Amino acid sequence: MIGLATAAFLTLSGSVPAFAQDAVVATLPQDIHFKGPDGAVGIAVLYGDPKKAEVFSERVRIPAGFKIMPHWHGETRTAVVLSGTFYYANGDQWDESKFKAYPPGSFLIEPAKISHYAMARDGEVVLQAMAVGPASTTRIEQAKK
Known part of the structure; x- marks a missing residue:
């Protein structure tokens, strides 16, 4: 996985009903x-609740040209x-010179x-992400040019 976009991950993620095991x-x-919102990252929570201390899985849709800031x-x-x-x-x-391209099927692990x-x-890019919540995102201010 996003700064405004990453904030949207947390803000827009809702909970999914619990299921019998x-x-x-x-x-x-x-x-x-x-x-x-249109033109921004879209989130679909598939399992769990990112706001709770539990496993959650979400689908993330990133529109063409969208930048997820540090x-x-x-x-x-x-x-x-x-x-x-x-x-x-x-x-x-x-x-952008540090970017590596990850095609469909790529698996990434983002350590805390x-x-x-x-x-x-x-x-457009679609990812499937998983973690143990509660989810948190800290944006990093960018140096002025």
């Missing part, structure tokens, strides 16, 4: 609904790129408190 739960693609999370997160090419780099300051930033440079 002995039942299979399936969500079809057409039943996944992203929340968020930030870090208080929890370790994993992500799989489902579609599009996800451009990602570590660091406190935005620097590691600063990073990302972009959907070539087109």
Whole structure:
């Protein structure tokens, strides 16, 4: 996984009803609904509640050209790129020369408190992310140019 966009991750993530552990739960693609303002990151919580101390899984849709400014999370997160090419780099300051391209199928692990930033440079990107909450995001102020 976003600064305004990352804040949206936390603000827009809602909880999903609890399910019995002995039942299979399936969500079809057409039943996944992203929340968020037009032109910004959309979040669909698939399982759990990011605001609670529990496992949660969410689908993240990043529109073409959208920049997720430097930030870090208080929890370790994993992500799989489902579609599009996800451009990602570590660091406190935005620097597109550090981006590495992650195509569909790529798996990323973001350790807690590691600063990073990302972009959907070539087109829309969809990720599936998972972590143990409560989720937190800290934005990193950028140096003035």
